[in-house]
Amino acid sequence: MTLREEFSQWMTENFRGEYECLRGRATPGDEDAFPGKRLEWERELGKAGWIGVGWPKEYGGRGASLDDIVGFNEEYAAHGGPGRAGHIGETLLAPTIIAFGTEDQKAKYLPGIKAGTEFWCQGYSEPNAGSDLSNIKTKARLENGQWIIEGQKIWTSLAMDSDYIFVVARAEEGSVGRHGLVFLLVKLDQAGIEIRPIKQMSGTAEFNEVFFDGAVCEQEDIIGGVGEGWKIAMALLGFERGASTLGQQMTFADEFRQIVELAKKNGASQNPLIRQRIAKAYAGLKIMRFTALRTLEAAETGELTKEGYMSKIYWASWHRDLGELAMDVMGASAETLEDGEFNKLQKLFLFSRSDTIYGGTNQIQRNIIAERALGMPKEPRGGGTVIKG
Structure with missing residues (x-):
């Protein structure tokens, strides 16, 4: 078997x-x-x-x-x-610890992730460091064997259900950009941390603000050294383009199926423009799968292909368009609530717009594709990468 x-x-x-x-x-x-x-x-x-x-x-x-x-x-x-x-702990942090962490860190943190008893969230984005991650202002200083953390993170997914957060902070006074950063492993249940949910227009609140006011972690709870935080943070993001994206595409396929079934049921499929958009969405799903498989095959050799660079902007734009298609297939009913709540297709529409923002805005993704994949001249700017917290 x-x-x-x-x-x-x-x-x-x-x-x-x-x-x-x-x-x-x-x-x-x-x-x-x-x-x-x-x-x-x-x-x-x-x-x-x-x-x-x-x-x-x-x-x-x-x-x-x-x-x-x-x-x-x-x-x-x-x-x-x-x-x-447990997605963030299992598929992002754990591979990072395995690749860059100490044996003590592996023994301390991997078992809880493996057992499904300890959960992690990602402390990257800040109010003024989303499109420019290297502009982070959260600070960490080492005192008496502990890192003391001051600052704020935002758009932190599932912080309300997490036990730990990994935090990129600035540890060298006067450092700018990608320099002087550290990558810290921090327990959330402590007096120096406050978590505030962010309620979205869909009514859900999976994103959060996380405030650090004298929060602490032990001196050894750092992956890499001082000044290596950017390298570790970017390596972690490399694991994000893994095989779990194929599972995401299965979810997309289920949403697509629901839209097609509704179009057949309510007659929207008789509209030639709707049929054309459905056909385009179906073709996009197939392209997405082939692109993911090519990216994963190349990843085994440590290479990030042009397909890998373009994958995020492709699926984000496709999913946003699928949300718009769902509303047009629903017709007038898209503007009403069932029992006072959004249905699944309405939630798809409301949330899918954020796909083109988190994990790297489409605008930033285009710069990355142009510069890193196509070798074009860099645009004059401070630089950085957009991250979903």
Whole structure:
């Protein structure tokens, strides 16, 4: 039995009953749904060994191949698995710790992520450092064996359900840009940290502001050294373009299917312009998959291809357009609420506009593609990268 077959069987046997409420839920724009039950589900995945399947075996993973990891993510999405509460810890931080962390850090932090009992969020973006991450103002100073942190992060996904946050801060007085930064591992449940949810127009509040007022972490809770924070932060983002994007595309495919079914049901499919847009969206889904597979294949050699550089702006723009298509297929009903709440397609429309902002705005993505992928001259500016916190 392949890993894909084994996991599919496990999902069939376990993703039911008390977890049925999670089916197809907690996707972007819906990430604050059933928080307690989602954390329980992560523990179930951990107990069965389905967290960190691609990690090396010596760190508790299965050492799965790229094909197995792709199959795992596609099966998870095909079974309607909810958005992963442990995504940031498992697929972003853990590979970074494995690649750059000390053995003590691996022993301290990997087991909780692997078990689905400790959750992480990302402390990158700031009010004046979104499009220009290198402009961060949060400061960290080392005193008596501890890092003391002062500042603010924003757009921090799932901070309200997390146990830890990794923080990029400025540790060298007078440093600017990418210099003098540190990458710190910080416990959230302490007196020096305040978390404030940001309520969106869709009614959800998965993003947060995080304030640091004398928050602390131990001296050894730094990955890399002083001045290496930018290098570590960028390496972490490299792991973000992994096989989990194929699972994201399965969610997109499900949204597309719902739109097509509605168009057939309400007659919108008789409109030739709607049919043309549906066909274009279908073709975009296929292009997205082929691009992701080419990017992942190249990633095994450590190479980021032109496809890798363009993938984010492509899926973000495609998903935004899908949200607009959903509203046009719904017609006049798109402007009314069912039982006083947004339905799934309305949430898709409201949230998908943010796809072109978080993780790198389309404008910044175009600069990155032009300069790094195409080798064009750099635009005069301070520089930086947009990050979803």
